[in-house]
Amino acid sequence: MQIKYCGQAKVNGYGVSFLYESGSLLVVAHKDGFWCLLVDGKELDVMCDSVKQSREHSTDPSRYFSLSEDGLDLKFVWSKEIKNGIKIVLGSFRLQRAQDTLKFVGEFTFKFVAGCTGLLTCLQDTKKENEILRSLAEVSTKRYKELVSEMEDKETVLLSKFSAVLNEKKRTIDSLKRYPQCMSYDNGNAPDTPLMHSTAVFEQDADDLIPPKSRKLSSSMVVRSFRK
Incomplete structure (x- = not known):
């Protein structure tokens, strides 16, 4: 099962966390209790399209997320303000309140830890890849310096030979000029x-x-x- 921690936001006094789980998105809200919703793949695609449409507000979730109580549930609304006082609703969902808080906290904690473990594994793999790339870069840099040094040595030898031939020609010309x-x-x-x-x-x-x-x-x- 692939679980990834996506992030969290503060909306209308509720803490909202997002977990990506096997192609679906788990939305969890908490305040004086816990509410959750598992968004399936199709709805998730719609949300992803909505993210592209509201990308300019990605640093301020409260501008396009809103939560309101609806009986025992929470109504989660995703909207975008296009003009002053005019909003377009991009999506709305109902988060159900957890009946057994202790059980829910345990399951959520397990998923959260699993998500962090996955992130750590990904981080370690990335570090290994970076080490490999760094090693290749060092080898390439060393080889490049060796090639540059070899070219400089060859250039020095060629210039030395050319200088010797040129000096010999000059001496020959000077000796011919000395004949009275x-x-x-x-x-x-x-x-x-x-x-x-x-x-x-x-x-x-x-x-x-x-x-x-x-x-x-x-x-x-x-x-x-x-x-x-």
């Missing part, structure tokens, strides 16, 4: 170096393919292209 023959070759003052020999050979080979009239100009262009 690259600056004084046009004046005929270039020293006799392997680089100049290779340049002269390259120039001589190029001159063999150029007509005599344009050989001097073309030779200069070839040398300048070689410098670049």
Whole structure:
């Protein structure tokens, strides 16, 4: 049997408690005695629809609940005020007075305790689920940090290699710029170096393919292209 404690309210001097029991709603009112009513599933559906209609008053039950004595019974009225002095009745029920108060209190207490036990069980299950989710979150966070660290390490290695290659290229360019023959070759003052020999050979080979009239100009262009 599924029993859940739904809540309670103070209406017209009566304390009203609600218990959800196997698809039905048990309504209990108490003051100088006990009155109760078990609302079946169909009526409960109507009440649920009414809750949606009067949701804006859910924090003040006395605004839409009313209790009045009708002989030995209590008349429970659920209404909603749409304008000043104008109300729409959403539902009305009759709560019967308990004949054996002691027996009723015992049964009600048992159901109430059972409902609290169910809530505690649900709470424990929720805690277990939270622990599982927390553990999964911790594992995921740890793995994420590991992946970030691995990516940072790889990035550092790649940047280091790129920096080394770049520095080597810079050193090569600087060493080529230091050759004095690259600056004084046009004046005929270039020293006799392997680089100049290779340049002269390259120039001589190029001159063999150029007509005599344009050989001097073309030779200069070839040398300048070689410098670049």
